[in-house]
Amino acid sequence: MKSRGGMSEYVVRRRIVLGLFATAFVALVWRAVDLQVFNQDFLQNQGDARHLRVVTLAAHRGMILDRNGEPLAVSTPVDSVWANPQELATGREYWSALAKILQLDPDQMRRQLEARSEREFVYLKRHVDPTVAAQIRSLGAPGVALQREYRRYYPDGEVTAQVLGFTDVDDVGQEGLELAYEDWMRGESGAKRVIKDGKHSIIENVESIRPARPGRDLTLSIDRRIQYLAYRELKAAVQQHKARSGSVVVLDTTTGEILAMVNQPSYNPNNRSHLKPSQIRNRAVTDLFEPGSTLKAFTVACGLESGKYRPETQIDTTPGFYRVGSNLVRDVHNYGPLDVVGVIRKSSNVGSSKIALSLDKEMFWNKLHQLGFGTVSASGFPGEASGLLVNYRRWRIFEQATLSFGYGMSATPLQLAQAYGVLAADGEMRPASFLKLDKAPRGERVFSQRTAREMRLMLEEAVGPDGTAPAARVSGYRVGGKTGTVRKSIAGGYADNRYVSVFAGFAPSSKSRLAIAVMIDEPSNGDYYGGKVAAPVFSAVMAGALRFLNVAPDALEKPDVPTAQHVALGGQL
Amino acid sequence: MKGPGLLLPLLVLAVIASAIGVVYSKHLSRKQFVELQRLESDRDEMNIEWGQLQLEQSTVATHGRIEELARLQLKMTMPDPNVVVIVQP
Numbered sequence: 122m123k124s125r126g127g128m129s130e131y132v133v134r135r136r137i138v139l140g141l142f143a144t145a146f147v148a149l150v151w152r153a154v155d156l157q158v159f160n161q162d163f164l165q166n167q168g169d170a171r172h173l174r175v176v177t178l179a180a181h182r183g184m185i186l187d188r189n190g191e192p193l194a195v196s197t198p199v200d201s202v203w204a205n206p207q208e209l210a211t212g213r214e215y216w217s218a219l220a221k222i223l224q225l226d227p228d229q230m231r232r233q234l235e236a237r238s239e240r241e242f243v244y245l246k247r248h249v250d251p252t253v254a255a256q257i258r259s260l261g262a263p264g265v266a267l268q269r270e271y272r273r274y275y276p277d278g279e280v281t282a283q284v285l286g287f288t289d290v291d292d293v294g295q296e297g298l299e300l301a302y303e304d305w306m307r308g309e310s311g312a313k314r315v316i317k318d319g320k321h322s323i324i325e326n327v328e329s330i331r332p333a334r335p336g337r338d339l340t341l342s343i344d345r346r347i348q349y350l351a352y353r354e355l356k357a358a359v360q361q362h363k364a365r366s367g368s369v370v371v372l373d374t375t376t377g378e379i380l381a382m383v384n385q386p387s388y389n390p391n392n393r394s395h396l397k398p399s400q401i402r403n404r405a406v407t408d409l410f411e412p413g414s415t416l417k418a419f420t421v422a423c424g425l426e427s428g429k430y431r432p433e434t435q436i437d438t439t440p441g442f443y444r445v446g447s448n449l450v451r452d453v454h455n456y457g458p459l460d461v462v463g464v465i466r467k468s469s470n471v472g473s474s475k476i477a478l479s480l481d482k483e484m485f486w487n488k489l490h491q492l493g494f495g496t497v498s499a500s501g502f503p504g505e506a507s508g509l510l511v512n513y514r515r516w517r518i519f520e521q522a523t524l525s526f527g528y529g530m531s532a533t534p535l536q537l538a539q540a541y542g543v544l545a546a547d548g549e550m551r552p553a554s555f556l557k558l559d560k561a562p563r564g565e566r567v568f569s570q571r572t573a574r575e576m577r578l579m580l581e582e583a584v585g586p587d588g589t590a591p592a593a594r595v596s597g598y599r600v601g602g603k604t605g606t607v608r609k610s611i612a613g614g615y616a617d618n619r620y621v622s623v624f625a626g627f628a629p630s631s632k633s634r635l636a637i638a639v640m641i642d643e644p645s646n647g648d649y650y651g652g653k654v655a656a657p658v659f660s661a662v663m664a665g666a667l668r669f670l671n672v673a674p675d676a677l678e679k680p681d682v683p684t685a686q687h688v689a690l691g692g693q694l
Numbered sequence: 695m696k697g698p699g700l701l702l703p704l705l706v707l708a709v710i711a712s713a714i715g716v717v718y719s720k721h722l723s724r725k726q727f728v729e730l731q732r733l734e735s736d737r738d739e740m741n742i743e744w745g746q747l748q749l750e751q752s753t754v755a756t757h758g759r760i761e762e763l764a765r766l767q768l769k770m771t772m773p774d775p776n777v778v779v780i781v782q783p
Contacts, residue, residue, distance in 0.1 A: 181745075195749045198742055276752035323731055324724060349757035596775045674780055 172316050173327065180308030181271050182292050183336035185285060185299075187345040188378075188557045194275050194285055194299070196292060196336075200254035200267040201247040206234045208264025215262035222256045223249065247290055248272050273299075277345065279387035280352040283403035284343065284555075286503075287390045296401055298341070298555060300503050308336035340557045342378035347371055350665040352383040355639070358658045359385040362622075362644035368405040369658065370538040371666060372636045374627060376561040377542070377551030379500065380635070380666065382406075382535070406498075406505040409531035410640060413605035414589075414651070415625045416527030417473045418580060419540060421465055423488050424476040425572045432575055433460050438471040445522045450474045466582045468589050468604065470526045477525030478518065485521070486513035491550060491567045492540040494532055499552030508532040527605060538638035541602070541625045544580070545633035548573035577601050577630050584626070590652035595628055595664045597674035602626015602659065604651030609643070619643050624655035628663050631675040637663055 156164065185194035202223060209215075216234075220227040223246045230245070237243050247270065249257075254267055273288045275281060286297020294303040311333030316325040351369045359367045364385075371381040388400040402408065424430040441455030452471050456463065464472030477485065490496065495510025509531045511520065523529045532540075535553060543550045549564025568576070580601030584593045590604045605623035608615040625638040639655040639662075648654050764770040 184748075191755075192748050192752045195745055195752070197745050197749060274749050276749060276756060278756075280758075322728075325727060346757060353758070353761075597780070673782075 172318070173314060174317050174323075175312050175314050175330065176323070178311035178313060178333035179269060179271075180310045180333040180335045182273065182288070182308050183306040183338040185306070186338055186340045187343050187348075188341065188380075189344065190340070191345050193277060193281055193341065193343070193345065194273055196271040196273050198269050199248045199272045200251070200257075201270045202245040202249055202254070202257055203266060203268055204234070204243050204245050204262075205241050205264040205266075206238045206243055207241065209234060209262065210238060210264075212263040215260065215265075218260060219245070219257075219262055219265065222253060222260065275390045277349070278389045278391060280349050280383065281343070282387045282390045283384045283401065283405075284382050285390065286401075287393065297403060297503065298339070301501055301555075302339050306336045306339055309334040342373070342376075342380060342554055342557045343382070344380045344666075344669065346669050347662070347666045348381040348383060350669075351381040351662045352387075354658045354661045355383050355385055355641075356387075358641060358654065361646065362641065362648060362654050363646040364622075364641045364654075365643040365645075366404055366408070367639075367641040368408070368534040369640075369662060370405050370534045370638045371662065372538045372542045372553065374542040374545040374551075374633050374636050376554070376558050377539075378554050378556075378558055379535075381662075403502065403504075405534045405640075406500065406502045407533065408642075409506050409508050409533060410621045410623070410642070411528050411530065411607050411610065412532045412537055412625075413527040413607035413621070413623060414468045414470075415537060415541075415603045415605040415623050416530075417465060417468060417525065418544065418576060418603050419489060419492060420473045420477050420485075420525040421461055421579065422544065422568055422572055422576045423480055423485050424461065425575055426488070426568055427480055427484065429479060430461050430476060432462050432579060435460055436464060436472045436475055438464075438469050438475075441471065443471040443474055443522075445474060445478070445519045446517070448519045450522055450526075462579050462582055465579045465603065466585070466588045468583070473525040474522035477521055482513040482516060482521060485524075486510070486516075488567060489524075489530075491565070492543055493536050493550065494530065494540065498535055498539060500535065500555050502555065505535075506533055508536055527607070534638045534640045537623070537625045537640075538636050541627055541638065542636035543567050544573050544576050544601075545627035545636050546573075547633075577627070577633070580626065581630055584656075589650075590624060590656040592652060593624060593626060593656035593659045593663075595660055595667065597676060598628045598663075598667060598672075599630035599676045600626060600628040600660075600663065601630045602656075604656060606649060606651045620649040622649055622651045622654035624651050624659045626659055626663075628667060629672060629675040634670065634672050635663065635666055637666075 179198075181198070182196040184192050184196070187193055216231065217227055220230045225246065234243065245265070257265065257267060271292045273292060275285060275287075284297055286299040287295055288299050289295050294300040294306070299306070312330040314327040314330060315323045316327060318324050351371055355367050355369045358364070367385045369381065369383050370379065372378070373380050382403070382405045384402070384404045386400055388396055421430070425432070435458055437458045438452060438456045439458065441452045443450045450470050452469050456467050456469050456472075459467060459469060459472055461476075463469070464476070489510055495508055497505050497507045511530070516524070520529050539550075539553050546564060547570045548566055548568035550567050551562050551564045578601075580603055581599055582588055583603050584590050584600055590602065593602050594600055602625055605621070605625075607621040607623060608617075609619040609621060610616075611619070620643065622641045622644055623639065625636070627633050627636040637659050639658045641654050641658070644654045
């Protein structure tokens with residue numbers, strides 16, 4: 122009985138224990154179901170939030186290279202210092218040290234942080250030097266961290282400033298070619314999801330959200346050597362003549378590529394703290410001036426093209442002025458009877474007016490229009506000016522006459538270089554390009570080959586010993602070109618003592634390669650004639666550029682008199 | 695009777711071996727991944743350095759600087775056109 126009672130007691134105990142185990146088991150299963158099924162989303166999120174991270178893959182902006190692959194603009198990583206004001210507020214003892222390293226005003230920094238105390242991200246200073254970044258890293262202030270960003274550097278500084286333009290603090294193009302080719306050069310940063318461990322190092326790539334696409338490099342048509350040479354010569358001339366500004370454009374006439382484009386005054390794009398808007402302008406494509414006598418080359422070319430004139434055709438410019446309607450066209454001297462070559466050589470306004478007035482208006486306008494006057498060039502430069510060329514239907518007779526010597530219209534230095542390039546390229550117009558071209562684009566014919574050749578010989582006369590610009594000659598080469606000394610138009614007429622000195626030309630004349638336009642605005646140190654101010658710049662840049670490009674000399678026999686010999690035009694040499 | 699008796703322990707062993715294999719290959723993959731990360735960051739560092747060296751070279755080779763060194767330090771001059779002989783092909 123006792124043993125049976127003991128047995129039954131044992132059975133009860135066993136059942137209680139089993140019951141407890143069963144309950145515990147059910148509870149465990151329930152908990153498992155609860156975690157795995159009902160709370161799965163929440164828990165998964167929490168887990169991911171602790172280990173899954175999206176990291177950005179930085180992509181830098183493409184470089185700008187010159188035609189020989191030398192870098193003109195490079196983006197390089199720099200560190201920016203940022204802070205989480207909430208965390209930084211816990212370490213006020215670091216504030217003064219922080220301000221000192223970053224060279225910030227401590228009071229201003231304090232005000233800035235307090236004003237944004239509820240935010241989580243404030244830039245303290247962007248784009249700091251690597252040494253400053255290292256100091257910040259070793260300071261270890263709470264809530265202060267570095268962020269990698271890119272900053273653009275321009276090794277050639279002021280030499281290429283206006284053409285390249287610049288980027289803002291986020292490396293986005295703001296001016297010049299940086300703006301024009303923003304989409305091409307911009308890099309697109311990517312993102313990927315990763316798993317990080319407790320030490321914040323990545324232990325697994327989960328997925329790629331967006332691959333990083335680095336920006337593409339841009340190869341320009343600019344030749345860094347010629348660019349520097351042109352800049353040096355222009356700067357020297359602008360300083361010597363105390364001019365307000367100036368521009369030089371160098372074109373390759375076989376392809377239409379722009380080999381150099383420089384402006385004065387300039388600025389250092391690497392340090393833009395004292396930048397004036399007038400320095401940013403790429404004057405070679407934005408600033409308009411009346412091209413003056415440089416346009417006579419095209420008036421005469423139109424005359425030849427019309428068939429009414431030959432280089433030896435006589436034009437009487439006596440008595441040195443010419444009544445057109447109720448106005449007078451004047452020459453500097455009375456040149457008497459001149460042939461067409463003489464009109465160019467002496468730069469006679471009367472002669473060119475007589476030629477222009479005998480031409481068909483529509484044809485004259487069409488040729489000037491085809492030469493690129495009055496239209497924006499194909500260069501695609503932001504803010505390029507089109508210049509003024511009044512439609513022939515609205516010409517009065519005096520306007521037709523003044524147009525023939527470059528007044529009553531306006532053009533940019535690039536347009537002028539482009540138009541002279543047409544004469545150099547045997548009468549074919551090729552669109553101007555800032556980008557390096559693999560092959561020369563097809564030209565559009567403006568003048569016949571014969572007209573272009575005859576014009577080149579005449580323009581060689583203009584830089585001859587009897588011409589207006591002997592200073593434009595280049596020893597060893599046959600050079601052609603035309604000066605312009607333009608009185609500046611002011612409100613109500615033309616100024617008496619303010620001039621624009623211009624020279625446009627090409628070389629070598631026998632197998633043309635380069636066209637250069639030089640424009641110097643308001644030289645005010647005595648000389649102001651195009652032949653004295655602009656022509657020497659042309660000569661120096663041309664001589665250097667021909668040497669850089671290994672162009673064979675074409676006037677070796679008499680290096681000091683590159684004209685005369687081969688000219689069979691007219692009889693007045 | 696003899697077949698299944700041997701098969702079961704064999705399968706158990708195979709499962710254990712494969713489990714260890716999984717652990718080992720996972721370990722290898724982690725190691726390789728860490729190596730990959732290191733190489734990628736090396737590559738980025740080198741790219742950055744390359745860009746900076748290019749920039750430095752370009753700055754040092756500025757034409758203005760070269761001209762100054764040539765003229766002032768090395769006393770170089772442009773040859774006079776009269777002493778230049780051009781060989782014609």
